Amino acid sequence: MMVRGAWNTNAMATAEETVLGNGLRVVVLPFRDWPVTATLVSYRAGSLHEPDGCAGIAHLMEHMMFRGTERFPGGAIDALTARLGGINNAVTTTDYAAYYFALPGAGWRTALEIEADRMEHCRIDRDLLEIERKVALEERRMAADDPESMLDEALDTFMFGDHAYGRPVIGVMEDIARLTAEDLRSFYRKRYVPSNASVIVVGGAVANDVFDACSMFFESVSSGPEQAPASVRALPCRDGQCERVVVDRSTPRVALGFATPEATHEDSPALELLVSLLASGRSSRLYDRLVRRGRLATEVSCSRLLQREPGIFTLSAALHPGGPPESATDAMLEVLADLATRTVSDDEFEKARRLARADLAAAHDTALGAAATFGLWEAIETWREGLRFEELLERVEAEDLRHVAATYLDRKAMASVELHPNACVADAGTEGGA
Amino acid sequence: MSCSDYPGGPPRREVLANGMRVLSTRHGQSPLVSIALSLEAGSRFESDAEAGLAALTAATVIEGSTVRAGAELARAIDSTGSVLDVSAGYETAAFTVTGLSETLEESLALLREIVSTPMFEPVEFEESRRAQLAELADDDDDPGLVCRRELFGALYEGHPRHRPSNGTPQSIRSLVRDDLLRFHAAAYRPERAVLAVAGDCEPAEVTRLATGLFSSWISEASPAPSPPGAVPLVRPSRRRITMDREQSHVALGHLSVSRSDPRLYALRALDVILGDGAGFASRLPTRLRETEGLAYIVECDSSSTAGLDPGLFWSYVATAPGQVDRVVSIIIDEIERIRTVPPTDEERDTAVSFLLGHHLLDRESAESYAMRLTAIERYGLGLDYDSRYADIISSIEATDVRRAAAEIIRPDDLTVVVVGPPA
Numbered sequence: 001m002m003v004r005g006a007w008n009t010n011a012m013a014t015a016e017e018t019v020l021g022n023g024l025r026v027v028v029l030p031f032r033d034w035p036v037t038a039t040l041v042s043y044r045a046g047s048l049h050e051p052d053g054c055a056g057i058a059h060l061m062e063h064m065m066f067r068g069t070e071r072f073p074g075g076a077i078d079a080l081t082a083r084l085g086g087i088n089n090a091v092t093t094t095d096y097a098a099y100y101f102a103l104p105g106a107g108w109r110t111a112l113e114i115e116a117d118r119m120e121h122c123r124i125d126r127d128l129l130e131i132e133r134k135v136a137l138e139e140r141r142m143a144a145d146d147p148e149s150m151l152d153e154a155l156d157t158f159m160f161g162d163h164a165y166g167r168p169v170i171g172v173m174e175d176i177a178r179l180t181a182e183d184l185r186s187f188y189r190k191r192y193v194p195s196n197a198s199v200i201v202v203g204g205a206v207a208n209d210v211f212d213a214c215s216m217f218f219e220s221v222s223s224g225p226e227q228a229p230a231s232v233r234a235l236p237c238r239d240g241q242c243e244r245v246v247v248d249r250s251t252p253r254v255a256l257g258f259a260t261p262e263a264t265h266e267d268s269p270a271l272e273l274l275v276s277l278l279a280s281g282r283s284s285r286l287y288d289r290l291v292r293r294g295r296l297a298t299e300v301s302c303s304r305l306l307q308r309e310p311g312i313f314t315l316s317a318a319l320h321p322g323g324p325p326e327s328a329t330d331a332m333l334e335v336l337a338d339l340a341t342r343t344v345s346d347d348e349f350e351k352a353r354r355l356a357r358a359d360l361a362a363a364h365d366t367a368l369g370a371a372a373t374f375g376l377w378e379a380i381e382t383w384r385e386g387l388r389f390e391e392l393l394e395r396v397e398a399e400d401l402r403h404v405a406a407t408y409l410d411r412k413a414m415a416s417v418e419l420h421p422n423a424c425v426a427d428a429g430t431e432g433g434a
Numbered sequence: 435m436s437c438s439d440y441p442g443g444p445p446r447r448e449v450l451a452n453g454m455r456v457l458s459t460r461h462g463q464s465p466l467v468s469i470a471l472s473l474e475a476g477s478r479f480e481s482d483a484e485a486g487l488a489a490l491t492a493a494t495v496i497e498g499s500t501v502r503a504g505a506e507l508a509r510a511i512d513s514t515g516s517v518l519d520v521s522a523g524y525e526t527a528a529f530t531v532t533g534l535s536e537t538l539e540e541s542l543a544l545l546r547e548i549v550s551t552p553m554f555e556p557v558e559f560e561e562s563r564r565a566q567l568a569e570l571a572d573d574d575d576d577p578g579l580v581c582r583r584e585l586f587g588a589l590y591e592g593h594p595r596h597r598p599s600n601g602t603p604q605s606i607r608s609l610v611r612d613d614l615l616r617f618h619a620a621a622y623r624p625e626r627a628v629l630a631v632a633g634d635c636e637p638a639e640v641t642r643l644a645t646g647l648f649s650s651w652i653s654e655a656s657p658a659p660s661p662p663g664a665v666p667l668v669r670p671s672r673r674r675i676t677m678d679r680e681q682s683h684v685a686l687g688h689l690s691v692s693r694s695d696p697r698l699y700a701l702r703a704l705d706v707i708l709g710d711g712a713g714f715a716s717r718l719p720t721r722l723r724e725t726e727g728l729a730y731i732v733e734c735d736s737s738s739t740a741g742l743d744p745g746l747f748w749s750y751v752a753t754a755p756g757q758v759d760r761v762v763s764i765i766i767d768e769i770e771r772i773r774t775v776p777p778t779d780e781e782r783d784t785a786v787s788f789l790l791g792h793h794l795l796d797r798e799s800a801e802s803y804a805m806r807l808t809a810i811e812r813y814g815l816g817l818d819y820d821s822r823y824a825d826i827i828s829s830i831e832a833t834d835v836r837r838a839a840a841e842i843i844r845p846d847d848l849t850v851v852v853v854g855p856p857a
Binding site: 031032033034035036074075078079081082083084085086087102103104105107130131132133134135136137138139141142144145147248249250251280281282283284287288292295298318320321347350351353354355357358361362364365366367369 | 438439440441462463464465466496504505508509511512513514515516517518532533534537561564565567568569571572574575577678679680681706715720723724725726727728729730731752753754783784785787788789790791792794795798799800801
């Protein structure tokens with residue numbers, strides 16, 4: 001049972017799990033007396049797992065999963081979801097593809113039935129693929145028009161080079177246009193198997209009922225081929241280089257990326273708190289330096305994706321029109337240099353910790369939110385690693401923040417991208433770190 | 435379909451001596467509490483010349499009080515671990531604070547300080563103005579936003595809703611600090627405020643804390659800003675704005691009804707049937723996306739912008755530049771078809787089930803519940819609204835939906851806006 005009225009770091013600890021004979025992991029987190037239940041099936045089938053020349057296949061496969069099966073043909077999944085009064089959708093990331101429903105009452109049973117069926121019988125029909133290809137190309141164009149996506153994508157590409165994390169999850173136009181039904185079938189047969197998936201159920205459903213339902217629906221799905229680990233290339237060293245891109249926009253933007261270790265690394269919790277300290281709230285280090293005092297930026301942000309492989313720690317800023325992006329880069333580096341040399345005060349540390357706790361509580365505030373956290377950790381390792389991560393967060397000390405800032409957020413490990421409005425800059429290119 | 439409800443029970447309501455209304459309920463599974471303070475202080479109460487004043491006031495209010503300066507105030511909020519969000523829309527200025535329940539009292543005290551004793555320091559005012567000008571410049575780069583803005587501009591001509599709530603560069607440049615002081619004195623008043631708290635809290639304790647903290651908020655007499663008049667009728671038009679982008683954006687629509695119209699719930703059912711309510715199972719997304727693959731996002735809705743003033747019946751789609759004409763003709767065709775091939779009983783049943791389920795999903799988080807309570811109070815729906823809602827929705831008949839479609843939707847009256855690369 002959850003403890004109320006006080007912070008409980010073990011919100012995840014009340015989960016129960018089982019593993020079916022075919023290797024499918026099932027995890028249930030009960031919410032007492034809750035009228036909503038979320039289901040989420042997480043496959044280790046993200047862009048990290050794409051064959052070369054197939055950038056976007058993981059995402060296009062996600063689209064095809066909604067084209068249904070013989071039993072639940074095209075449109076049937078959405079129609080059933082509407083009749084059950086719920087929502088369904090999916091997300092593809094670098095590390096996984098996750099399919100989810102949030103439904104009132106006992107609707108979760110139908111969701112699991114659909115998931116079991118499309119784990120084995122997804123129709124990858126040529127005509128339907130052509131329609132979904134067009135939709136995916138629209139999604140690709142939409143991202144190309146969005147300056148924030150443009151900045152993130154440019155930074156990932158520059159930072160990671162030909163490492164899988166450098167490929168946009170949504171794919172690239174040429175590959176999306178070229179992918180065949182057979183490419184998708186091969187990806188599906190290999191990755192959409194019980195031994196490469198986890199089923200998460202969070203909400204009003206009772207654990208034993210979920211386990212029984214999963215045995216009934218999923219037990220007959222054959223376990224599938226053994227999964228070879230995704231081949232991961234080494235991260236290129238950008239040594240502080242900056243890529244300047246001229247854009248037809250009025251807001252200059254900057255993003256700095258630093259190579260940081262995988263989610264399960266011992267320094268991971270301290271890096272998480274550093275994200276809070278840098279950019280949570282209007283008294284955070286970046287907001288205070290770039291927005292309040294520096295008057296350079298209108299928005300700042302800091303993020304670190306919890307990923308299976310070593311990834312990226314990003315700082316970014318949107319500037320006032322006419323502002324020189326270099327000034328924001330310098331200001332952000334100044335903030336990082338200070339964090340690497342001076343230990344933060346107890347008050348500031350406590351503030352960051354409280355913000356991070358509230359952030360975690362907010363992530364678990366809905367059945368689907370909690371299911372998404374479990375799905376993420378199941379793709380990285382298992383949900384128990386997520387539990388451990390939350391426990392370790394409570395043990396981080398102020399000095400640990402200085403240590404991780406000094407170790408990882410160093411200019412040598414940095415790559416950056418600046419978006420220069422075309423009214424301000426005549427040419428663009430890549431500059432050496434300076 | 436019947437669904438059991440959240441275990442919290444009906445909300446508690448209290449009206450303080452100064453007129454401020456306080457609602458609270460225990461809700462949720464996490465040690466989180468959300469506070470929403472909603473003030474009748476949106477752009478609805480501005481004149482054309484002062485467009486953006488409500489947004490600028492809300493943005494500056496949080497930048498320092500008579501008790502502490504901006505940086506110190508920001509530190510105090512962040513130290514509670516809570517996240518403060520401020521937004522000034524068309525009807526209201528809304529302040530939400532979401533954080534761990536152990537800091538509820540501190541958060542309420544800070545919210546009281548922010549809304550009732552702002553300093554409006556000249557330097558903070560100038561910074562807020564600069565930020566709002568930057569936001570407007572950024573908005574001008576966003577073709578989807580430009581497209582929607584243009585549609586609202588056309589359909590609400592002669593009415594405050596034709597303006598973007600963050601104003602225009604000209605109006606923002608012309609505002610002075612005294613305008614903010616005047617707007618604050620007129621609109622940030624306890625009798626114009628609803629405070630709602632939802633999450634890990636005891637409603638009796640919330641009432642006690644709110645009474646202690648907010649009862650002394652007495653505002654000086656100041657003329658209340660006047661609400662706008664009726665929306666003038668406009669003739670349908672076609673507009674095209676050129677922007678060099680990968681996609682083209684289409685928005686089209688006409689005036690719909692206000693929140694108090696008895697046909698509102700039938701229109702909600704209609705939105706599920708025609709628009710984007712039910713994933714891609716609705717008529718328009720099925721045709722545009724599932725059959726033709728022409729778009730990733732398809733929106734169509736006649737009820738969600740309905741408020742104190744009439745909202746819009748409108749549709750928005752982003753597509754490849756070469757497909758604009760085809761997309762417009764499909765949207766218009768489906769709009770005509772909702773009248774010529776009216777919703778079936780089966781479509782009505784699905785829509786009702788959808789709305790009943792979403793009544794639970796839409797208020798699952800503490801923050802969404804708190805925001806919903808402010809709306810229930812502001813629109814005078816009553817404390818039993820959530821328990822009556824299932825009956826209201828279940829009583830919608832297919833004939834109600836057909837009648838609403840026939841009466842509200844006018845395919846010949848659509849204004850069409852296209853933003854994108856040259857044709």
